[in-house]
Amino acid sequence: MRHFVSMQDLTEQEILLLVKQADNISIHGAQPLEKQLFAANLFFEPSTRTKMSFVVAQRRLGLNVLDFMSEVSSVTKGESIYDTIRTFESIGANLIVLRHQEANIAKKLSEMIKTPIINAGDGTGEHPTQSLLDLVTIYQEFQQFRDLKVVIAGDIKHSRVARSNAYALSTLGCKVYLTGIAEWHDDSLSYPYITMDEAVETADILMLLRIQHERHQADSILNTNDYLQQFGLTVDREKRMQKHAIIMHPAPVNRNVEIEDSLVECERSRIFKQMQNGVFARMAVIQSLLNEGGNYHEKTNHKRQTFIG
Amino acid sequence: MRHFVSMQDLTEQEILLLVKQADNISIHGAQPLEKQLFAANLFFEPSTRTKMSFVVAQRRLGLNVLDFMSEVSSVTKGESIYDTIRTFESIGANLIVLRHQEANIAKKLSEMIKTPIINAGDGTGEHPTQSLLDLVTIYQEFQQFRDLKVVIAGDIKHSRVARSNAYALSTLGCKVYLTGIAEWHDDSLSYPYITMDEAVETADILMLLRIQHERHQADSILNTNDYLQQFGLTVDREKRMQKHAIIMHPAPVNRNVEIEDSLVECERSRIFKQMQNGVFARMAVIQSLLNEGGNYHEKTNHKRQTFIG
Amino acid sequence: MRHFVSMQDLTEQEILLLVKQADNISIHGAQPLEKQLFAANLFFEPSTRTKMSFVVAQRRLGLNVLDFMSEVSSVTKGESIYDTIRTFESIGANLIVLRHQEANIAKKLSEMIKTPIINAGDGTGEHPTQSLLDLVTIYQEFQQFRDLKVVIAGDIKHSRVARSNAYALSTLGCKVYLTGIAEWHDDSLSYPYITMDEAVETADILMLLRIQHERHQADSILNTNDYLQQFGLTVDREKRMQKHAIIMHPAPVNRNVEIEDSLVECERSRIFKQMQNGVFARMAVIQSLLNEGGNYHEKTNHKRQTFIG
Structure with a gap:
């Protein structure tokens, strides 16, 4: 290398x-x-x-x-x-x-x-270094990668983090799924799309992506609470996650957009751990x-x- | 702490x-x-x-x-x-x-x-660190604080330095006075106001404040020589100060506004000493x-x- | 000093x-x-x-x-x-x-x-430190300065590098010549002007100057290929240089303006050596x-x- x-x-x-x-x-x-x-x-x-x-x-x-x-x-x-x-x-x-x-x-x-x-x-x-730190965080949690179910959620299309992680997680034998609004699907990545509700219930690792407001100012959905309710991680959805499942986000977080404010530092959040x-x-x-x-x-x-x- | x-x-x-x-x-x-x-x-x-x-x-x-x-x-x-x-x-x-x-x-x-x-x-x-450095400068001069007469001069209302110093100097037993144009008096600080002429004659320490031009652009008085003559430290006023009295200013100085140019590095000025x-x-x-x-x-x-x- | x-x-x-x-x-x-x-x-x-x-x-x-x-x-x-x-x-x-x-x-x-x-x-x-590094580069090449022929080429008038180098090279006994379009001649420097074609054929050291686009936006000649052909160092001109002659430029280079792109890292270029x-x-x-x-x-x-x- x-x-x-x-x-x-x-x-x-x-x-x-x-x-x-x-x-x-x-x-x-x-x-x-x-x-x-x-x-x-x-x-x-x-x-x-x-x-x-x-x-x-x-x-x-x-x-x-x-x-x-x-x-x-x-x-x-x-x-x-x-x-x-x-x-x-x-x-x-x-x-x-x-x-x-x-x-x-x-x-x-x-x-x-x-x-x-x-x-x-x-x-x-x-x-790729953002991807590597995500992998380190997963490794510290699960001691290996094979067959872990990872769901990447959000603006896949514009996310270099999603791209680097999808490549690396596949290489390591994880099962990668994607979720997010249809306009943000990325046809160049061949992983299955699921709904957010399916994601929270089945994922070992839920990887939220940052919504890049600076690229989507016209999208009215982002100016309302609708996005969090339809596609984000609410307190209600968090309760339905598996006991051992963890939440990740590359940060900076848009509080109450990708994730409800009170969950940013909740027990299953690894957001600040990722930064470390x-x-x-x-x-x-x-x-x-x-x-x-x-x-x-x-x-x-x-x-x-x-x-x- | x-x-x-x-x-x-x-x-x-x-x-x-x-x-x-x-x-x-x-x-x-x-x-x-x-x-x-x-x-x-x-x-x-x-x-x-x-x-x-x-x-x-x-x-x-x-x-x-x-x-x-x-x-x-x-x-x-x-x-x-x-x-x-x-x-x-x-x-x-x-x-x-x-x-x-x-x-x-x-x-x-x-x-x-x-x-x-x-x-x-x-x-x-x-x-507060600006206040502490002012206190160190005073201590080096007078070896103690009790009963020293300190006059803080200028835009009291908008000055975080004035506020921190007024608190600290009072705690240390100094006698604190304020001076400046009426619009800049600060009602939340309960120290007596005196005139600049009284200030220069009685102060052990004359603490000039910086006028924050960026906050007062409309005030026409600042665009003339009037401010220095009425409220600033002129060469004439400096001559009337007590022999042992010192001049302080948190800098950056507006030369010929708060203080006449030639006084910035005069013998009783501690302005660059404060920075040290x-x-x-x-x-x-x-x-x-x-x-x-x-x-x-x-x-x-x-x-x-x-x-x- | x-x-x-x-x-x-x-x-x-x-x-x-x-x-x-x-x-x-x-x-x-x-x-x-x-x-x-x-x-x-x-x-x-x-x-x-x-x-x-x-x-x-x-x-x-x-x-x-x-x-x-x-x-x-x-x-x-x-x-x-x-x-x-x-x-x-x-x-x-x-x-x-x-x-x-x-x-x-x-x-x-x-x-x-x-x-x-x-x-x-x-x-x-x-x-002057740009000049000194140029002198070091020349010294490493020729081990001395006396009687070396140095041609400084370009916007002499606006160049502090030209000025510092002309002074220093003269002091060291070099023969200094200037070349460039007439508007950029500098009357305060008393060195002879020659043509670019003469320069490439006779110089031991050809010192190109950067054209400061930010100061000459109106000059239409700079927006075309004409400048390179008339006053710049083309591949054709480089071939006519003396065997031992070197090319210098303070950088950043305007590729294909002062010098043809392929010459920036050619064998007789000392441009990156100068930076070292x-x-x-x-x-x-x-x-x-x-x-x-x-x-x-x-x-x-x-x-x-x-x-x-």
């Missing part, structure tokens, strides 16, 4: 290895790097949780962080993203984390760039990529730039 | 302890943390001095800094501030520094959140909160994430 | 010393500081490469970085740049890096401020300034703030 841009690239063994590595980090922590390395976080779209989660992961591994903001940068002078990444390579970035609005751009760039690229979400393409695991999942990915590139756990030598401060 | 959100919460002893701790840090420095901890700086309003002062304080204590910018974050997706803070908690923040436009929001959130919150200014509410003390005051508050939470000076253990870089 | 604001201030010996120091760092690295120092990066104009290059240089030297963004700061409250810098001094900055839109402001401020200032580009004034050298050049300047101020390589003492994390 030289880059981490899509869950479709990975075998079952590769995914399991990353999941177990992240779970191990969640228990035992991780050894920091002995070398001074730099991670460049190139975020072309707004993000709190993903970006900050990467920063914490990087700092815990002892990486220096280069924080790029497209709003205040040469991109406003029309520089291409390829040239931006080559610039960061030249000034010393050992790792690129990329969020961008264009679907599949991470994969395309990974074929042109030597420095490891982590896809932190590319348009309606993929969001995000740091461990990203640490595992970064370790793997730097190991692969020979940059991890290198011995100290006389040229080493010790960070003393 | 589990949070630091208001000067009203603190006893005389608690305030004095923080003042002396900050003064001590100004002389002897401070031991950095042995653990890798994270501070999340959540600034929902523009700030240079306060934010950078927190960053320096945090770095001097060995904390990692998570820099949140509301402009480029999920807050633009409508996420609530409660959810934003819970997110930072989940990804590993050990301390929250909050600046927000809503009065008293820091106190409200401190009742819902376990991680220590420092109020870095909330609307027209309070700005801001770092020490914030270090003292952070140390106290992390100590209280058991996070300070913890012993090294095998899981510790040494920052080597 | 107490500040680094203009190449005109420096003697041949001073420039050579910095060039060799940077080249030495490129080979052997640099010892980090033993003290915890802070660099404040004050960028009032957008920048990726320069700002990030400074950050990497600072971190490699073990400096803490204070990142100032004019968009989200008190400058929006009307604070002057002098007061902003004095604020950063007060809270503990040991070094100021300034980019600003006003020509020669760095020099002006350096006469008012004690803390070392590095000019990171001021309007149409100078950009940017980090080393800035490390050399920072070391020199901190040494001069007595802040470098100080001995450890009991008050030292060890950065442990």
Whole structure:
């Protein structure tokens, strides 16, 4: 694994290895790097949780962080993203984390760039570290994946999280189902659609997706309480879930839209647990990529730039 | 002290302890943390001095800094501030520094959140670390507080600094007076109003407030030299101050509005001294909160994430 | 050297010393500081490469970085740049890096401020660290400067890079020529103008400048392929260059405007090499300034703030 841009690239063994590595980090922590390395976080779209989660992961591994903001940068002078990444390579970035609005751009760039690229979400393409943290959360709950019934609920069509998770969960032997209003079905994914009521009663894992208000402002259903009642997770529906079943959501949550307010921190919700695991999942990915590139756990030598401060 | 959100919460002893701790840090420095901890700086309003002062304080204590910018974050997706803070908690923040436009929001959130919150200014509410740095500056000058005559001058009504200082100075036994144009009097504070001419002649400490042009653009008086002559500190008025009296201002200064240009760095001005003390005051508050939470000076253990870089 | 604001201030010996120091760092690295120092990066104009290059240089030297963004700061409250810098001094900055839109402001401020200032580009004034990295790149190629023929090509008039380089290259004994469309000639620089065709055939070093589209939107020539053909470096022209000649460009490149796309990473291009050298050049300047101020390589003492994390 030289880059981490899509869950479709990975075998079952590769995914399991990353999941177990992240779970191990969640228990035992991780050894920091002995070398001074730099991670460049190139975020072309707004993000709190993903970006900050990467920063914490990087700092815990002892990486220096280069924080790029497209709003205040040469991109406003029309520089291409390829040239931006080559610039960061030249000034010393050992790792690129990329969020961008264009679907599949991470994969395309990974074929042109030597420095490891982590896809932190590319348009309606993929969001593989979000998927990995979801897998870690499921693994911590069920200790394995085979034959678990996972229902992904909501705006499938526009969700890179849904896409990455559907690929990965299938690879791991889960039974994947989808649910949501008809306009949001995604014909490119060949998983069966069920109703929300069927979903809550049969799922081991109910994965709610965020409704991207910013993409659906015209949809009047979202401006009313109707969506929650018809397609969301109400207190009433939550009661009908299996005893061991868990609720997941990539956040930020639209309270009282995808999920009733009081359920966000309920006992079977793993929403904040997912965020915690995000740091461990990203640490595992970064370790793997730097190991692969020979940059991890290198011995100290006389040229080493010790960070003393 | 589990949070630091208001000067009203603190006893005389608690305030004095923080003042002396900050003064001590100004002389002897401070031991950095042995653990890798994270501070999340959540600034929902523009700030240079306060934010950078927190960053320096945090770095001097060995904390990692998570820099949140509301402009480029999920807050633009409508996420609530409660959810934003819970997110930072989940990804590993050990301390929250909050600046927000809503009065008293820091106190409200401190009742819902376990991680220590420092109020870095909330609307027209309070700005307790600014108050603490003012107290440190006064303490360095007079070695005590009792019976010092402090006059707070300017836009009392809209000033969270005035509010925090009036509370704290009273608690410490100072004699607090206010001065300023009648529209800016604050009926919720029961301190006597005097004229600026009386103020300069009798004050031990003259605390000028910043006029918030951004809130008073319509007030024609501010667009002329009249304000300085009638209510500001002119060279002429400065000459009538007591020999030992000092001038303070939270900055940024509007030169030739609150204070005549040539006085900003005059001998009795403590304006840049206040900024220096801001770092020490914030270090003292952070140390106290992390100590209280058991996070300070913890012993090294095998899981510790040494920052080597 | 107490500040680094203009190449005109420096003697041949001073420039050579910095060039060799940077080249030495490129080979052997640099010892980090033993003290915890802070660099404040004050960028009032957008920048990726320069700002990030400074950050990497600072971190490699073990400096803490204070990142100032004019968009989200008190400058929006009307604070002057002098007061902003004095604020950063007060809270503990040991070094100021300034980019600003006003020509020669760095020099002006350096006469008012004690803390070392590095000019990171001021309007149409100078950009001396960009010049230094260009010199390092030339030195690595030719091991000396005397009698090298350097042609600077493009928008001379608006280019602070051209100005800084013309000064420095002359001081070092290079033969400097200029080329470009007549409207962009700069009467304040007394170097001969030649044609682009003459330039490619005779230059040892062809220094292309970036065309600042943001300043020339009305110029219709830039919206066509004409500019490249008439004044840019085409594949055809590149073939006529001397065998040992190199191509330089400060980047970001406008591909197919100043230079044909396929030449950006061609064998004689040093464009990405220049970026690498940017980090080393800035490390050399920072070391020199901190040494001069007595802040470098100080001995450890009991008050030292060890950065442990």
